[in-house]
Amino acid sequence: MAFVVTEPCFDCKYTDCVVVCPCDCFHEGERMLFIDPAHCIDCEACVPECPVEAIFHESNVPEEWKEFVALNEEMASVSPSITERKQPLATPNR
Template structure:
């Protein structure tokens, strides 16, 4: 099991969760963050730090966001690690 970043992160990309992750499993996409499932240790530290409630344990991902389980796995292989705080995006703004 791993934690999964879901739809509420899209267009926000808060990095509070990144700072508390003990295994540096977050990856940075253009519009949101992702969790590398093979590196996540299920510690639950990130979930409580997310200001938009976008992070769930895989079995608790709401049905309407189930596709984010596969998306996190796919994008974690493509996106670079992120370990530092960055300014969040304004909803609808494109990120770098």
């Protein structure tokens, strides 16, 4: 099991979660972040750091965002790793 980045991260891409990850399992896509499930250790460090509440344990992903479980696995394998804070794409209005 692993944590998953979901729809609220799309066009936001805050990286507060990235800097607290002890296993560097975040990957940067063009418009959102992804978690590599093969490297995630389920520590939950990233969850409280996400200002848009986009990160869920894969067993708790809301039904409407279930496709993000497979998307994280797929995109983490083809996207570069990210370990440092960057400017977000947008300010969350949530």
